[in-house]
Amino acid sequence: MGNEPRFEKESMKQYVTSKVQQIPPSGIRKFFDLVSSGSKNTISLGVGEPDFITPWHIREAAIYSLERGRTSYTPNAGLPELRNEISHYLHREFELDYDPDHEIVVSVGGSEVIDLALRTLINPGDEILIPQPCYVSYLPITSISGGVPVAVETTAENQFKLTAEALQQSITPNTKVLILCYPSNPTGAVMSYEDWLPIAKIVEENDLIVISDEIYAELTYERKHVSFATVPGMKDRTIIVSGFSKAFAMTGWRIGYTCGHPDLIAAMLKIHQYTIMCAPTMGQMAALEALQNGMQEKDKMVNSYNQRRRLIVEGFRSIGLDCHEPKGAFYAFPSIKSTGLSSSEFALQLLEEEEVAVVPGDAFGQGGEGFVRCSYATSEQQLTEAIQRIGRFVNQF
């Protein structure tokens, strides 16, 4: 115990702002500590990132950039050639048109953009609509930025799509922003053009700004992703959050980007330039290579996720768990209500008894209770084994 750090004061907590103190501990973090101390035999379906290593040509491009001494800052908004390439890519793949000089900023992952966008948009007391279950960072960042997070319910009955009715019910005179995340982490839900139309109408009528987190845009399995910004009238109102992590298996590089109206982008760039300066140069070089030469590898990875998606959904159904069909991202979100357990109890007992880690649905906010998030970004052998173990576990109820 001699190596324990010694502090003069027992607690320094009183110096932490109340805003930060009030953020509840992350449900995922708690579970992470538990799983990490578990045995080697544990199969984890709790991983929220691709199981592919970044394709070699991308890694090699980054190494080459280091060899050539590309170690200085880039412009705040990111390398001009990368922004150009992002602009072409968005046009080609998603029918989006953004000017690389004024409407695109390269960031440190999509996460930074969520922070930038919320800090740019929120005045104290503004209400931020967040369809839930949702990615874990929207609520805390909203609170830190002085906003009031307001949950919008999505349900398994509607394949966790956002409905106009649910959205309408949550709107008040203080509502300012709607956060969207489709394809969805954790539910795998996607929204079609037809699904977007009534949502866009409400956005228009209530003069809302939309932060559309499209980080999983490349991972859809039946139809191509439809960006909310392509709905007529929505481009100016939408800030797109995206990046390279999921599509190109580049999570650790921390390269994302945002696109939107030049006024909003300029405001976000103000925060970005003083907090981040610029995204890491080496990562930007890698991202450039990904866009220029990475499409084929990306398609292969998407095909592989799709195969494993079918395997896990079929697997859950075969052991008697209700599982809506996820049409995007790499998560299945089966209901565990039939066991009578809460999602936390389910996850804990499953880990203890069968050494399979899943993430309890309540970690993703309202509406997540009764479900668990299972990532299928793991080998087909592990998935098959995990399903067998979960089947044994579920059988006792």
Add this chain to the structure above:
Amino acid sequence: MDEFKLQILALLKEDARKNSNIISTMLGVPQEKVDQAIKEMEEEKIIVKYAPVINWSKVDDSKVTAVIEVQITPERGRGFDAIAERIYLYPEVKTVYLMSGSYDLQVEIEGKTLKEVATFVSSKLSTLDAVLSTKTHFILKKYKQDGIIFEDHEEDHRMMVSP
């Protein structure tokens, strides 16, 4: 070939023991269709064999493998095939390719000792009438074969749980 069969081949290439039940789930098609497609490809000798990839250096260090560049005179009417057959029927011969460029056949030979391989080349291969010349290269180490890396150092470093 149709996309469906290519997908099956890709899955079997990754793991030849994968059963048609799992393949059918992964591809989202009925199992009978998968069985039928596999049967067809077996009959057409598209799928030749279900053999494991073995790293022999871990089994038996004394094995010696050589790649031999062989120049030959093609036979009238039958081209290179007849002479290739005379070579590949030897069990010592592991692979035979017809090549473009400065030589004609690339032959891979496996033996217990250096001497054994050298003897095979000088007594069996070079003595064939059609063989004009041979160049023998011994293989020192196999890093990757048929798309498979033997000593893969790229482990899964992901955290067990992440958002």
